[in-house]
Amino acid sequence: MAVVEPIRKFNDIKKVESILFKQNIRDFMFFVIGINCGLRISDILALDVKDVKNKKYIQLKEKKTGKFKKIPLNSKLKPLINKYTKRLNLNEPLFKSSSGERMNRFEAYKIINKACCLAGLNENIGTHSLRKTFGYHYYKRFKDIVMLQKIFNHTSPWVTLRYIGIEQTQIEKSYLRFIL
Numbered sequence: 001m002a003v004v005e006p007i008r009k010f011n012d013i014k015k016v017e018s019i020l021f022k023q024n025i026r027d028f029m030f031f032v033i034g035i036n037c038g039l040r041i042s043d044i045l046a047l048d049v050k051d052v053k054n055k056k057y058i059q060l061k062e063k064k065t066g067k068f069k070k071i072p073l074n075s076k077l078k079p080l081i082n083k084y085t086k087r088l089n090l091n092e093p094l095f096k097s098s099s100g101e102r103m104n105r106f107e108a109y110k111i112i113n114k115a116c117c118l119a120g121l122n123e124n125i126g127t128h129s130l131r132k133t134f135g136y137h138y139y140k141r142f143k144d145i146v147m148l149q150k151i152f153n154h155t156s157p158w159v160t161l162r163y164i165g166i167e168q169t170q171i172e173k174s175y176l177r178f179i180l
Helices: 010-023 025-037 041-045 077-085 105-118 128-142 145-152 157-163 166-177
Strands: 057-061 068-072
Touching: 010 025, 010 105, 025 041, 025 077, 025 105, 025 128, 041 105, 041 128, 105 128, 128 145, 128 157, 145 157, 157 166
Parallel strands: none
Antiparallel strands: 057 068
16 A cells, blocks of 8 residues: 655645535535644544534544544634534534435545646545645644644654655655765
């Protein structure tokens, strides 16, 4: 199985958002939540409307770790979520498939992958790219690997750097600067 990459360029994120927004508001919303919260796709797809509607936080028990997580909704997410959930029932899944069932990770993968292809991204992209994109840009903005390690519940800063693709990027830059 190939390792998926984050979306490293801000302009590429905007391209994907634009494609998804035009395609389907649901698809746009799960992408935007993913890159702004850093949740795993399994946790995003498990959300119900009641978990986010008129809330200041997303609170959940992570499927993978069983740990409790409380994520404040930022100034971009709050109004988008309020608009998206306006006509939805509290007890229904936040993201439903075309058949009316809860969206699954394979469907999410197809949506993300297709949008990234249409945006011209050549990286290996998957559903986990959303979480990695959050981590990559969080680190680039704040340079606080310890906080990001805590957000991701990783065992060490080195695990987090490798996870978000910083280590490989630094190695490549180092090679390019080394000339004999």
